[in-house]
Amino acid sequence: MQDQARMPDDKARPSSRPPRRRQEDRSAETQSRLIEAAIQLLHENGFAATSVDRIASSAGLTRGALSHHFQSKADLVVAVMHAVSDERHLRLAECYRELSRYHNRCERMVRALWQAIYGDPAYVATIEILLGSRSDPELRARVESERGRSADSIYSVWDEMLSDDQMPEQRRTDAMHLTIATLRGLAVLNLVARDPEFIERQLALLATAVETIMRP
C-alpha cells in the first residue's frame, strides 16, 4: 500500500488513474457517449429494438446513469434529434463554403447532401425516431420541432446555392423537395441493401435529373 498519497495533478502513473475531470466535462462526455450509442443502435436495430437498457450498456454505463442525464426515454430521443440537427448544421455550413466556388453546383450539391446527411447512420437514426415516435403525440411534437430546425438548415443552403433568378420560386423549392425525397429513399434502401456503386450511379443520375429540371 504505497503511493497512496494524494497527487492533485498526477501524471505520474499515466494509465492508472485518469486525470481529474470537472463535473461539467464528465457530464458532457457521458451524454454524448449515450447519444452516440443511441444513434448506433437505432441505425443497427431500429427503434423497436432499441431500449434504454441497451443504449446504456452499449455506452458502457447503466440505466441509472442514463436516467440521471435524461429523465425519460423521450428526453433522450429528443436529445438525439437535437444533436444530429446541430451536427447537420455544421456540416452544411462546411459544404456551403466548399461549394460556392464551383460551377456544376447541382451535382456537387447532391453529393454534398448525401455525404453530409443522408449517407450517414445518424440520418437513419432520425428516421427511426420519426417513425417510431408516431404513436406518442407528445414526443411526436417535440421530435417534429427538431426535425423542422434541421430541415430549415437544408432549405437555406439550397436556396443560397441554387437560386437562379430565371427560375420561379416554387419550382426551385419543388426541385429541392424532389431531391430530398430521392435521397431519403436511397437512405432507406441503403439500409437494407448496401451497395456503394449503386448509390454512386444513383447520385449521378439524380444530379443530371435535377440539373435538367432546374434549367429548362
Next chain:
Amino acid sequence: MQDQARMPDDKARPSSRPPRRRQEDRSAETQSRLIEAAIQLLHENGFAATSVDRIASSAGLTRGALSHHFQSKADLVVAVMHAVSDERHLRLAECYRELSRYHNRCERMVRALWQAIYGDPAYVATIEILLGSRSDPELRARVESERGRSADSIYSVWDEMLSDDQMPEQRRTDAMHLTIATLRGLAVLNLVARDPEFIERQLALLATAVETIMRP
C-alpha cells in the same frame, strides 16, 4: 322460445343469426381481417407500437384467435408482407393493361406506381416491417424474400412498359431505381406531413425528370 327449429339454409330472420359459413370461409375472412388490422396499425402507429394484442382487438378478436391462425407474431408479419405483395401484383397487372395503350408512358407509369403502391398505407406497413424486423435475422430473411417477390413485380412491369431499344439496359434499370427511391422517399414524407397537392406536384416533376433521363 319459438323458432328454435333447425333451418339449414335460413334467411328467415335476416339479421339475427348470420348465415352458416363454412370453416374455410371463416378462416379466410378472419385471417384477412387480422392482416388488414395489422396493416392499419402499422401504418398508424409504427412497428414498435403494434402488438399482437392490439392487432387482434382492433380486428374485433382476441389473441387466442390470432395465435390460432398465426403461430407467432413473425408468422403474421410474413403473412402481411405476402398479402401486400399479392395485392401489389394484381394492381400492377391492372396498370399494365391500362397503360399499354397510351403514349406519355413515364408520367402514367409514375402515377400508376404511386396510386397502386407507394401512396397506399399498405406500403408504409411493409416499410415498418422491413425496418422493424432488422434485429431478428430469421424473421428478416423471410421478410426479405417476400420483398424480393414484390420488387420483381415492379421490375417486370417497368421493363415491359418502358423498354426502348435505343437505351442501354443499365441506364433503364437505374432510372427505375431512381424513380422507386423517390417514390419511397415521398411515401415516408407523406406519412409525417400529408399534403396531396404537394405530392401531386412532386409526381409531375418526377415524371418529367424520368422522361428526360430516358430520352437523351
Next chain:
DNA sequence: AAACATACGTACCATCCTGTATGTAATTAA
C-alpha cells in the same frame, strides 16, 4: 475538512408483451 452537489449503480415495481395451455362454441364427418 466538512457540507454539499453531482455522477452513477443497484434494486424494485408496475406494465406490457409474447407464448402456451386449456376450455367452449361452431362446424364437419360418421
Next chain:
DNA sequence: TTAATTACATACAGGATGGTACGTATGTTT
C-alpha cells in the same frame, strides 16, 4: 345424432421494458 375438427376465448407464465427510490462514489465549495 354422435364423434371429431376447427375456430375462438380465457387464463396464466416468463421475460423485457421503463420509471423510481435509494445507496455510493466522485467532484465542488466554503
